[in-house]
Amino acid sequence: MENISTGLQAKVLISALPYIQKYTGKVVVVKYGGNAMINPELKRAVMSDIVLLSLIGIRVVLVHGGGPEITETLKALGKESRFIGGLRYTDADTAEVVQMVLSGKTNKNLVSLIGQCGGKALGFCGIDGGMIKAKKLEKGADLGFVGEITDINPQPLANAIYNKYIPVIATVGTDDNGQVYNINADTAAAEIAAALGAENLIVLTDIRGLMRDVNDPDSMIPAVKLEEVPGLIEQGIISGGMIPKVEGLVKALNNGVKKAVMIDGRIEHSILIEMFSDEGIGTLFTK
Amino acid sequence: MENISTGLQAKVLISALPYIQKYTGKVVVVKYGGNAMINPELKRAVMSDIVLLSLIGIRVVLVHGGGPEITETLKALGKESRFIGGLRYTDADTAEVVQMVLSGKTNKNLVSLIGQCGGKALGFCGIDGGMIKAKKLEKGADLGFVGEITDINPQPLANAIYNKYIPVIATVGTDDNGQVYNINADTAAAEIAAALGAENLIVLTDIRGLMRDVNDPDSMIPAVKLEEVPGLIEQGIISGGMIPKVEGLVKALNNGVKKAVMIDGRIEHSILIEMFSDEGIGTLFTK
Amino acid sequence: MENISTGLQAKVLISALPYIQKYTGKVVVVKYGGNAMINPELKRAVMSDIVLLSLIGIRVVLVHGGGPEITETLKALGKESRFIGGLRYTDADTAEVVQMVLSGKTNKNLVSLIGQCGGKALGFCGIDGGMIKAKKLEKGADLGFVGEITDINPQPLANAIYNKYIPVIATVGTDDNGQVYNINADTAAAEIAAALGAENLIVLTDIRGLMRDVNDPDSMIPAVKLEEVPGLIEQGIISGGMIPKVEGLVKALNNGVKKAVMIDGRIEHSILIEMFSDEGIGTLFTK
């Protein structure tokens, strides 16, 4: 921090006081994905944010996807990725690769990065402790072993939090026969936030927020009430890949999460900016 | 159990009483590898044994390797496995694949299998919570990122045990910069047993035990005292891949583990037979 | 277990897994009496069963009567036993002898036997900690100081269980003036099971179960629903000394006990057979 005076630094810290007071001891679930997971500097900035929050007594839970690394490994294994309506078709072999890459590569690399930033993390996937129970997704096109969540067992996460570890979760699920399912990370983050009674669900995306007009950078909607969502879908403002994200937020809010926010993961330290300022950034969803 | 009368069954259960008394509340570390990890029936039998032990109050910790699956995935990725003196040469890419396969595939599949057998498991690798800290192996030929353990943090395992989960551990380690190392699972199991103050370290192998003459099935040595080990190495009775295994057992005993035993993983339920009979099976090492 | 192979033994143990899973951490109250309390081999077999259950994490509570030893001591003291309708007439002197024999002889001998089988037990009677509060039995013939239970204080039992002791209970009760009452052990077991929220109440008897025709060994009724009980009494299938036993089971089920079963105490290890097989033995009462 060579070019910031220590006096200014102290003033900034003091300005954070009311926000720390607001969140201390609360659970905040961060859905991590998109560019913030690809760009190494953003990646490290997100991990620093999380370690900082954890240190000052906020209980952070990190839920991540990992599309690019899956695609890359599938390709290296000579298997083509196939998408239906933007969603990965997951045959039996692919499901195995998804499990392996998400929980063995992406997940453990994040755990390692948190450790390098001075935090303490434990990596889990939905198989651990039967944490994410799933079944084949029923609605929509047949996507193979893409699953929908039937049950969340939050106990291993609660234990980790209690022992001051940051849980990092790869979103593969399983049924009682051990069949593995590829689970949408937005949905999983929402369900986990609900199961843990989280204060806040923060979804990192690659856009500024919910845009009234995707071509107009000034058209971001700063706040949405749940009852406005159906109208926004009807008007096409919420559409495509945004629909499951918003559905996750809605579900979380309907299940006890206090606020849910979609923020721009491409901005460095966007999590801190969101949590430590009155205006926040991105689009805030509330009941 | 259709052809065993319930009366006989009760007698067998009662005969287990003194062994249960001996182990109840104690930590038993099982090093899992070899054929017992390849043959599906043996695999399920081992997992059943572990679930049973866990249910009757014995605190089982499972440490596993995963050579064949690593080799297979490397091959599928078009990368040849290279061995020096029976040990895998681990370049940077291989280290990443080892991490991914061991902690994302092998580990989670074992967790899943324990779940299917009615147990509750949590999968960890040495990266989680900084559990296995390592540095480049110094002695012997240059094996790339094959590591030796510098420190074990048993806290996440102790927490898991306390919450009645079976910890399953993939033996990759890491240093403070996040470099991943391939760690010998026999060594890791021994160090973990020592760090947890285990009562018993059970190593599943593909031979009957320590053989005086590998061609003579009747030449198994049932019990070895620590002070006999150097002589047995000198005589060539302990040699090759058996050396690190025995060194692990010796280290464990020297660090507070009560007994260490090498048993034949090819025999169904060999763990139960070892623990629930006076004679045990395989070769028992004691101080 | 000289003539059972260790492999078979392991298989038997594994076959017990689902039953252990079912009962682990649950409270099981065993009403102990009849032949199983007279024959020394049966006695030791019952104690072994209880120690085994306790060791594998099932919380066993033993409630016992002690008719023959009471009769014998009364006789040695030159006092005749007098029965009205199968129930002991209990004058003031007899009440004192009942207390002394049940809680000083029978009870402590069972505690000792459990200790010899490797278990840890604490002997209580209803006077300890005001555990069984009673008043003079009102209905039926005047039986002197035969009492009916007015209140159960389960705290000393809960404390014993928490500290991993097997509570063994002699069923004498007391009122606030210190008057001692002889309490029917079947009834006491049922009330204690209800007070502890037991999973299972097992009543050891000297018959195979509830018999449709006492002379036809094949006429045992394997399962009875509560609503069938009045009919069975009307038909005379439940009659005599069986009535208070069945009333106890009914009361237990109506107060939160999950299942109540009447089994043949003359069969060695009948408790294990009942608990560790799907079919069980004897007659199962459920709601």
Next chain:
Amino acid sequence: MENISTGLQAKVLISALPYIQKYTGKVVVVKYGGNAMINPELKRAVMSDIVLLSLIGIRVVLVHGGGPEITETLKALGKESRFIGGLRYTDADTAEVVQMVLSGKTNKNLVSLIGQCGGKALGFCGIDGGMIKAKKLEKGADLGFVGEITDINPQPLANAIYNKYIPVIATVGTDDNGQVYNINADTAAAEIAAALGAENLIVLTDIRGLMRDVNDPDSMIPAVKLEEVPGLIEQGIISGGMIPKVEGLVKALNNGVKKAVMIDGRIEHSILIEMFSDEGIGTLFTK
């Protein structure tokens, strides 16, 4: 308290303050026997004292003998009591009767009496939880199954105290084969006081204290230092049945008990007088 003014009563209570401060939270073991156990009024006074101490936060443990009731029951059973050097010869049958009477009659009657005085007690004998382990007494004449203590397991007592129950202990012991031994209650009280780290061991006797001349009521020795004991034995001032009592006190003091006192159980409320006045009564033994 009709003839004491409430003002005086308050003054008396206040005068007890420094003594309560001294003992609050401390363990006090009372050896109960002699006349105080026969005379009904003394009996009730002792129990009231104990309940009062317990209520104001002093942790009382009551250890009792029961000679007269044993003799009486043996007689009723047509068995003569035989004494060698003042000690009961205990054949196998007698040992059984001792166990039955002490732990079934005397012990439970005391528990009941404490309950009637408003206290909460749990009755134990040395068989419960393997509390008093014993072997045949070696020194002196053959007394049959008179035992000496080999081990005390204080855990059940500590649990009872923790749960605010007054433990009442009948001093029969047992070996690993279940053989019951008649244990001297003075010795047992001393060993229990040592095992519990008691502050104070109070022995109720039928004399005023240690008398320099048994015929001279004014010759009581108010305080004895441990080093004076051998001289007092040599002079014959400590002799006969007094020897084991004093040996118990000496042993207790040598094992961490702070003070040990022999008081006159024939004086009503002698325990309170001893504990709640500076001068105390009887003979105080200190290191």
Next chain:
Amino acid sequence: MENISTGLQAKVLISALPYIQKYTGKVVVVKYGGNAMINPELKRAVMSDIVLLSLIGIRVVLVHGGGPEITETLKALGKESRFIGGLRYTDADTAEVVQMVLSGKTNKNLVSLIGQCGGKALGFCGIDGGMIKAKKLEKGADLGFVGEITDINPQPLANAIYNKYIPVIATVGTDDNGQVYNINADTAAAEIAAALGAENLIVLTDIRGLMRDVNDPDSMIPAVKLEEVPGLIEQGIISGGMIPKVEGLVKALNNGVKKAVMIDGRIEHSILIEMFSDEGIGTLFTK
């Protein structure tokens, strides 16, 4: 206690047994004021009573006013005390002096006195931990910064009690801006008793109790039911400064306090006499 025999002393202690049983572990709030706070001997007697109660397991909370010392300090500072309808008019300066004297002088002197009597106390005022939140009193004449309670935070008191300290509370309150208010101690004691779920609220006054005719010492009303209060006010029997006292008692009873009693603080040890006799002294209010 030179002129009371130790035997009588023991009898008196035993006679306290049922009262100790009644209050053990319960919270008793004492409102301290009037003569009992001025006369040094009475003062020490009250502190002794409180230490005794605390030692025998009753959880005493002391709430005090401090009128005379405030008046005295104001005078020394050259500021006249001004009363409106018997209540102190509290301007900004006076509020500061009230805080300083009550919480810095009166309060700490009481804490010190309790310490000298062998007790352990912690002094608090309503500012500590935001314990008494207040706003300007609305009804009646403008009294300046005389406050009425808006909220009680009992946590610091509960913590002190849990750690076996006697909390002593000076009744100044505060609002969120840090403005200090002078709070009526009778009202504060009642609210604190309610917030702590006290068993008993004892108010020390300078009269014998509620008098039917203040000039007739025999006209004290020993017991009042809540429903009688309005009538007594109407008849003028409850009037003047007695009204807020009685209103406090009524409020306490309506919020879960079991009994509330107004006693004569001029009688030495009146608290003990009230609590340790059946008849008590003063006027008892119950629901």
Next chain:
Amino acid sequence: MENISTGLQAKVLISALPYIQKYTGKVVVVKYGGNAMINPELKRAVMSDIVLLSLIGIRVVLVHGGGPEITETLKALGKESRFIGGLRYTDADTAEVVQMVLSGKTNKNLVSLIGQCGGKALGFCGIDGGMIKAKKLEKGADLGFVGEITDINPQPLANAIYNKYIPVIATVGTDDNGQVYNINADTAAAEIAAALGAENLIVLTDIRGLMRDVNDPDSMIPAVKLEEVPGLIEQGIISGGMIPKVEGLVKALNNGVKKAVMIDGRIEHSILIEMFSDEGIGTLFTK
């Protein structure tokens, strides 16, 4: 923070990470006095710093003096302050005023201010719970009731910290007879830091640090090793009122406190600047 961009703000927060990691869960004792206690803005800045530290998991304990307010009150009471060698001569009346002002005015006002800044504080003085035991200062001139500390009871502070309150301590002490002593706050802070095993003792002063030449602002000594202190005193660099301050720091370091630092309380947020930068400010004393 209107003129700092949220991005910059986030960067500053992240830069605090290593310092937070260093202090999290540690006890930091702040000696508060001088200008920082007079200037209202500095006062609020210090309280904000303390609340921030407390919120992010650092356990702050505030120890304060209060010279100016004491002088002012003494004057208002018509009593002159008398100083001998820079230390207040404390006669009996003055001692009472010191107690009243420090613990009733200064202390509670600080508690109130912390509350207004969003923190939770409890005010104590050395009388509470016998926290600071003292006797008349022996060395030097007769200063009346100026005391030196004989014992610290840290339990009430530890309880407050455990319950997440910031303890604020007025440094008056007491002996067993209730005599109050005026205690030097620097010394008290050092003793409290030692008794609590503090990580850090921070002393706020009215100079930049220890100055080699008080007239040369650039002559501050940034770091002093304990062994250099005697030399610095000899050279006159440590002199006058600085001597007790430095002696306090030395005593703290010799009793287990890790670092002790003297900083300039006239700089806003000097506590944060000291703790959250590598260079710190002021003079650091280490062993």
